[in-house]
Amino acid sequence: MSAPLLAVENVGRRFGGFVALDGVTAQFEPNKVTSIIGPNGAGKSTFFNVLSGVLTPSTGSIRFKGQNLTGTRQHKFVHLGIARSYQITNIFPELSAHENVRVAAQAARSRYNIWRNRSHFPELGERADAALDSVGLGGKHNETAKFLAHGQQRALEIAIALVSDPEVLLLDEPTAGMGPEETKDMVALLEKLARDRTILLVEHKMKMILGLSDRILVLHHGRLIADGSPRDIQADPDVRRVYLGQNDGYA
């Protein structure tokens, strides 16, 4: 087992009296795909929000490459190497697909400069082009983002996250709302990305999860109830009871 890239230690988050996440401890190794599953309200989104700095944990700590990230402001996460996508498509609707990705790339290079032109950094445009091509949006560079098809918008959001060349990619239901064809394209894309990146995935499509994941974490009522290979998870009696057994629809 190689050294963990990302580690959470006893991480919890409460909203008033409601405990959304309750003492989760886990390590994530480089270049593996880990899926986080659990029934609705299990704390998956809260877990992602804590891992990406959207929420500060109420308890516990997050370490990334040995550095403590607890309490770090959200916009710094992507500069450190943790990028994410959202469950509900989160793009810049009025901008072109290219500008969506270019402005994301620009955040690492120039954020406050008013004395240069945007075109002064041609490498950002080139990186945006490459990211769009890699997610299969090669012919759509000049399309306004809001006019793209749903699946293309999801791919665009992944290009936005990818252009920062993150070591860890957090993907919150990348196939949400997609039909079978679009899902197949997305799975192929994720398989390609998984070769040299650490991916954390929240998903409901069980077949996809079992095929893609090196490891699965199961959350239930904010607690981590199982952590293992897809095979172990399928055989785990607790998981079968709280998740698979009650929710055949997901399987």
Add this chain to the structure above:
Amino acid sequence: MERDMTVKSIPLAATSSGARKATDLAAALTNWRVLLSIAALCLLPWVLPSKALAVNVLVYGVLAMGYNLLFGYTGLLSFGHAAFFGAGAYVTGIAIGQFGVPWYGAVLLGVIGGGLLALAIGALSIRTRGIYFSMVTLALAQLVYHVALQASSWTGGENGLRGFTVAKIDIAGFSINFLDPVSKYYVLMVFAALALWFVSRILNSPFGAAIEAIRENETRARTCGYDVERTKLISFVLSGLICALAGTMSALHLAFVPLDVLHYQTSGMIVMMTLLGGASSFFGPFVGALAFLLMEDVFSLWTSHWQIIVGSIFILFVLFLPKGIWGTFLARVVR
């Protein structure tokens, strides 16, 4: 105006070459926006019925343009921009009238004063969002209004600030008669040109891309690695600087600062001008200022309740032409 002629001379057939020409035209309008705007504004005094109206278009156009940087391009609806306009005007007037500062120093002080006030109000308001942001800016601007009202030994209180007439402007050995309306217009035009260049500079820059990203989707911009609060604050201050410049222009023009410059009606008027002309279009604020001031001139001849008519037209615009006059024109003609 010159710009319109350029547009009409291009055939607008729906062929692919026509579409490409329209794209070229859009690119040309963007690339040359500063010079085209300056050219259009230089013609203004000779097209409009009075020179005074032309000067007002200049002053309020710069004001609305400064506001548009925050509202149209960063997506923040401030209801307190009268404060920066007023600060620029008062600081300039006080510097000249009470400290004998030469006009150029007074303009500089006015702009800096407005910028510092924007930094203070921005720092206090930027962390709130939506309607709360609007309300905090409104409340803080009202605070500034009441300070100006009370500090009457400095500001003249309700009577406004007088006694700082600039009669001539000396630049590089030339002496320009500032009481002559045409000379005055073109002196103020230099300030407007600087503001146009500065705003265009900002919009072309990486920072301009960052504020547009924040306007489009604040969450996504933050996730991409932009410090949203800091970026908004910088935009707020830049916007305040330009509005303060408009204030100093107004003070030099009128040789008088009425307390009304700080009134919330001024803040409302700025919003209306920007929306009438077209928020997030470069030249729109000037078109909006012109439309508003023309309506005021015409309708106030008919009735003292001219604001009812202007208000109704404004509502119609918000409902049916949300891109404003200039924005709609650009969208229709230059696609």
